[in-house]
Amino acid sequence: MTDETQSTATTDDRGQQKPGRKRGVLLFLRDLLIIFIVAVLVSFLIKTFLIRSFFIPSQSMQQTLEIDDRIIVNELVPDVVPLERGDVVVFRDPGGWLPVREEPQQPPLVAAVDWFLAFVGLSAPDSNDHLVKRLIGLPGDHVVCCNALGQMSVNGVPLDEPYVALPPGDTRVSRDDFDVTVPEGSLWVMGDNRYNSKDSRYNGDTPLKGFVPVDNVVGRAFVVSWPLSRWAWLGNYPEVFAGVDEGSG
Template identity: 50%
Template sequence: MAHDPDSARAEAEEAQRERARAERARHEQGLGARLGSAVKEVVVVLAMALVLSFIVKTFLIQAFFIPSESMEDTLLVGDRVVVSKLSPTLVDVDRGDIVVFDDPGNWLDPAPEVNRGAALNAVRDALMFVGLLPDTSEGHLIKRVIGLPGDHVQCCDSEGRLLVNGTAIDEQVYLRPGAAESNQEFNITVPQGRVWVMGDNRGDSSDSRYHDPGGTGAEGSVPIDRIVGKAVVMVWPLDRIARLSDHDDVFADVPDPGDRAFGMAPRPTPSAR
C-alpha cells in the first residue's frame, strides 16, 4: 500500500505537539509542587514564630507601652519597656524594683476604646496576644516598689524623706526633679503577700497612697500575685534605650522588718506567699 507523505507528516507534528504538551504539564506540575512546598515551609515557620513569641510573652518577657506621667522622668509617655516575667514567680520582687501589675481594684478609670475598624482591631489584638506588639497597658499599672511584706513605711521625717522600717531613704536619684517624696502623710505596715508601690512623679501618681482609705496599708498595697513582672529595660524610643535601675543602694541601709525594734513578723519566704 502506498504511504501518504502528508498523513505521515501530520502524525509526526501531532506527536511532537503532544510531547510538548506533556512537557509543559510536567513543568507546571513541578513548579506547583515547589510553590506549594515553599508556601508550606513559610506557614510552618510563621506558626513556629508565633508559638515561640506567645511562649516568650507568657512566661519570659513582655513589652508594655507607658500611657501616663506617673513615672516621669524615669519613664515618659510613649516609652516602651520590656518586663521580665521571672519576677515574682522565680525571682523575688525587691524594694526599688519597677513593676507592672494588674489593676488591684478600680485604680484605673475605664479606658476609652480606640476603634480602628473590625479588621485592624482584630489584627492589633492578635499581635498583642502573641507578643508581637507591645501591650497598650490597658488594665495595667507601673510603679516602683517601696515597701515589702511586713515593712513599716511612713511619710515623712523632718527633712521630708520617707522612712522604711525606721530608716530614712534618699529617693532623689529617681524622683522627678523638684518632686517631694509625698504630699500626703501616711504611716502603714505592708500586709503579708503584698507590696507598697509609688510612682517616681509623686505629685501626679495615683498609687498606694490614694487607694488606702483605712490608712493601714491593707487596701492601698498590691497583692504580689497581681504583679505581671519587673520592668528591666527601656527599648523605645531608640535614643532612650537603657537598662532600668532598681536603685538598690537607696534601700541598702533599710533593716529587715523582722528586727525586734519594730515588733513585726519577719518577711515570709517565697514558698509562704
C-alpha cells in the same frame, strides 16, 4: 523517524516539568506557612511566660519613664525571680485605682489586627488596665514619711532616692506624711514623680487600702525599648535600700 521521536520526547519533558515546578512552589509555600506558625507560637509563648511589652500612659514615673515610652517586662518576676525593693513593677489594677473606661469601638479589621499583634506580644492594648510604679515596701516592711530632711524610711532606714522627681524648691519626697506596715502578701508602691502620682499613698479609700497584692504583679520592667532615643536599662537602685533588711523588726 528520528525527528518524530525527538519531538515527542521534548514534549514529554516539557509536560513533566510543569508539575515539578508547581510542586516546588507548593512545597515552598508550605514551608513558609510552617515557619510562620512556629514563629507565632514561639512569640506567644515568650509573651505568655517570659517577657512582654507595655507602654506608659501617664506621667507618674517621670523622669524615669515618659508618656508613651515602651517598656519590656520580665514576667518571671515574681513567680520565679523574687521581687526586690526598688523594682519598677507592672501590676493589674487592685480595684479602684483606675477610672472606669469604655472600650473604644474599632472596625473589625483593625480589631483583628490589634488582637493578633497582642497575641504575639507586639502590641499592648491592655496597658491602660495596668499600672507602673516603683516597689518601695515588701510584706512586713514599715514605711514612714517624712523625717526632718524630707526623706522616707523603710524599717527605720532613711532612703536617699536619686530617681525621685520633685517640684523646684521642694525637698520632701512626699507631699503628705504617712506611716504604714505592709500586710502579708502585699506591696507598697510609689511613682517616681512623687507630686503627680496616684499611688499607694492616695488609694487608701479602695478595698485594699492602697496596698497591691503580690499576685497582681505581671512582672518587672527592665528596659525602655522605644523610642530608640530613650533606650535604657531600668535598675532597682540596690544602694538606696542597702541596710533596710538589717533594720527589719
